[in-house]
Amino acid sequence: MSPENKRYGIVYEDDHIIVVNKPAGLLVVPTPKGETNTLTDLLNLELKSRGAEVNAHPCHRIDRETSGLIVYAKGKSVQQAVMEQFKKRLVKKKYIAFLHGTMRKNSDTLKGYVYNKARRKTELMITKFRVLDRRLDFTIAEVEPVTGRTNQIRIHFKELGHPLVGESVYAFRKDFRLRFKRAALHAKAIEFNHPVTGKRLNFNLPLADDMVNFMRLHP
Secondary structure, X not given: OOOOOOOOEEEEEOOOEEEXXXXXXXXXXXXXXXXXXXXXXXXXXXXXXXXXXXXXXXXXXXXXXXXXXXXXXXXXHHHHHHHHHHHOOOOEEEEEEEEEOOOOOOEEEEEEEEEEOOOOEEEEEEEEEEEEEEEOOEEEEEEEEOOOOOOHHXXXXXXXXXXXXXXXXXXXXXXXXXXXXXOOEEEEEEEEEOOOOOOEEEEEOOOOHHHHHHHHHOO
């Protein structure tokens, strides 16, 4: 694989799983438009170039704009074992979010509902957060989604009146003084049981470079 295509970083790999640092702007899997330059495609190209006879399958999703940790399984049976942990809420994920405005509470548990079109039903969303720092015009928070609904974090903070800095789907960027080229959300940490050995694994990443630079510009 050519270096310019390897935009992601492998944080951990063994015979069963791969933990990847996904850059912002890269899709995990194709949308209905059928994109080919996805993280899953690139990862499988790398495995093929190594002579591996197994495919990598994502065990969960983070959206295109979000940077950070995502877990892949080598083979479908391992994928199912990890996905089962997500269903049972055995996986702990933590994000760093930049939120417009000044959050008054230092921590809270947010609850709400979102309609799932595919399942044709309303589903509960639960998100915990704690404030790490308050800057001029924005708040830095550590966010832990208890449930795993699509765009849950983005929806919760929009409803709270503090959308993500750079948010363009659930809020209008033009309504805010601060500008960022994407939704400022980074998947910082993930903890789960190894699907084969059962050992508890915990991975942490530093903040994405573009978010670090934003903090420097807005002390």
